[in-house]
Amino acid sequence: MADVKPRRGLGRTLGVYIGLVVVPVVVAIVLLGGGDDGDNVAKAKAAAGPSLVQLLLAITVVVGACKIVGWLGQRVGQPAVMGEIVAGIVLGPSVLGALWPQGAAVLLPKAAIPQLNVVAQLGVIFFVFLAGLELNTRLLRGRGRLAVVVSHVSIAFPFLLGVGLAVFAYSRFAPEGVGFLAFALFFGVSLSITALPVLVRILHEIGLFRTEAGVVALTCAVVDDVTAWSLLALVVALTTASSLFGVVLTVALTVAFVAFLGLVVRPLLRRLVTRVPVARLQKAAPLSVVGVLLCALATEWIGVHAMFGAFVFGLVFPRDNVIATWLLDKVGGLTTALMLPLFFAYSGLRTNITLISAEGWVWCAVILVAAVVGKLGGSALSARAVGENWNRALQVGVLMNCRGLTELVVLNIGLDLGVLSPMLFTMLVIMALVSTAMAGPMATWFARRDGQNVVGLPPRTSERAAA
Incomplete structure (x- = not known):
């Protein structure tokens, strides 16, 4: 008799569940199945874009491939x-798309x-902001004449050659539909770029970061970077x-934007980081991301591309404080690990x-x-x-010839604006890759000739004998 109530309770529960859950679900499925909305559902899926599975798979493939080939x-x-x-x-399409189109799809x-x-x-916007934030303008002290001369010659000479090639x-x-002026200007700028972040990484990896030639190259690259981005902004405006x-109007608004950041925003930020307690600054650090996006939005609206606003904001942002550290650690880590590989x-x-x-x-060629x-x-x-x-001058030359990621940013802008054709875009990408690949090996070779100790190179015979 003691088992009767539990069994009755179980049967009643099953009956309620079937009557109030299973039956309504079955009826709803029947009613929905009788509709004639198959085409509408398909159209809605197509309009919604790729599924989350497709997007996550694409991101996984890209990031994984970049890290593996980067390690190699x-x-x-x-x-x-x-x-x-x-x-x-x-x-x-150059490799995977040509060899296995079904897999690429x-x-x-x-x-x-x-x-x-x-x-x-978004990755490019934060990359150029961090590049501006990391620019060590103190390198210019005592080397202003050299930096201005070398960096501007390294822009003017290849720019002239680029414009000359554009004629033919x-x-x-x-x-x-693209005018000669826009085409020639982009061609000239494409040959004039130096990739400062890649240059810093190369100097660290080959052991030239603190050498005289390395410091000279970095000093020149700082001026080169500011000049090149400003020149690109002018070219985009034209x-x-x-x-x-x-x-x-575009140039005037750009000048006003830069002046506002330099004369108003920069003093306010300096006052903020010096007077506000560190604990409160740490809590406010994520708001700096909003500032990056607002500056990018401003220059995109002006008409000189979002990255220019982010770069200038990085230049005026105070260094050596908890907010800058947070940006370099958190935003820099996410940008390098995820956004830039994409x-x-x-x-x-x-690139085809x-x-x-x-x-x-x-x-x-x-x-x-x-x-x-x-x-x-x-x-x-x-x-x-x-x-x-001559040895140090040639070291500076091969290091300034490094183009890397910054060149890709410029080339993508030219392709997006319709100034560069896909074929010319591909040829310029190849030029960027080869010139960047030359930088490390040639810099170490000239450094070796100059008697410097370089990472990965054995000592010369005379040094071994002396040891």
């Missing part, structure tokens, strides 16, 4: 960023590319403005080596020679002219 790059004496850029190209579906681009653009390349490679008045992959997906014809490969002669030759000659010996 370090094993052969290249900075990790070089391997990451190569990984992006391998994932694109699954791993990196076209529907996921726009979403990857959004994250990649315009009819062959310029997209339809390209996007529809009239002369529009160009003047940018490399996005650039690689737009199969587009280059036989004539295109000849032009690719000409562009590479002009870029190296202009940047390496101009930097070395000017460094020698202001007092450096």
Whole structure:
């Protein structure tokens, strides 16, 4: 008799569950199945973009490939960023898309590319902000004359060669509807870039960071970076403005923006970090991300690209405080680990080596020679002219010839604006890769000739004998 109530209670529970849960669900399924909305559901799924599974798979493939190839790059004496850029190209139509198109479509579906681009653009914005934040302007003390001369020669000389090449390349490679001025300006800027963050990494990895040649190269690269980004902002303004008045207005608004950050925002930030207690600054640190985004938004609205605003905000942001440390640790870590690999992959997906014809490969070689002669030759000659010996002058030249990630940022802007064709974009990406790959090995070779101790190089015979 004691078991009767539990059994009755169990049967009543099952009856209630079937009547009030199972039956309503079955009826709802029948009613929904009778509808005629299959096409609408399919259209809604297509409009919604890739599924979360597809997006997560694409991000996993990109980040994993960049880290693996970046590690392999370090094993052969290249900075990790070089391997990451190569990984992006391998994932694109040049390699994976050509050898295994079905697999490429699954791993990196076209529907996921726009979403990857959004994250990649955020990565570029934070990258250029951190580049501005990490610029050590104290390097300029006592070296102003050398820095200005070498850095500006390293921009002016390759820029001139780029504009000269554009005269002959315009009819062959310029997209339809693009004027010669915009095409030539972007061509010149593309040959004039030095990638400061990649240069810092190379100097650390080969042991030249604290040498005289390394400090000279960094000093010149600081001036080069500021000048190049400002020149790019001007070129974008000339390209996007529809009239002369529009160009003047864009330049005027840009100058006003820079002046506002330098004269108003910078003193306020300095006062904030010096007067507010450290504990409160730590809590307020995440708000600095909002400042980066607002500055990027401002210059995007002005018409000179979001990255310029982020870079200038990085220049005026106070250093050596808890907020700057938080930004470098938290934002820098996320940017390097996740966002920049996505940018490399996005650039690689737009780089299609199969587009280059036989004539295109000849032009690719000409562009590479002009870029190296202009940047390496101009930097070395000017460094020698202001007092450096030939070995150190050539070290400075090969280091200034490093283009890397910064070049990819510039090239993607040119492709997005329609100024560069996909074929020319691909040729310039190849030029950036080769010139960056040259920097480390050639710098160590010239350093060895100059008698410096360089990481990874054995001592010379005379040094071994002395030891």
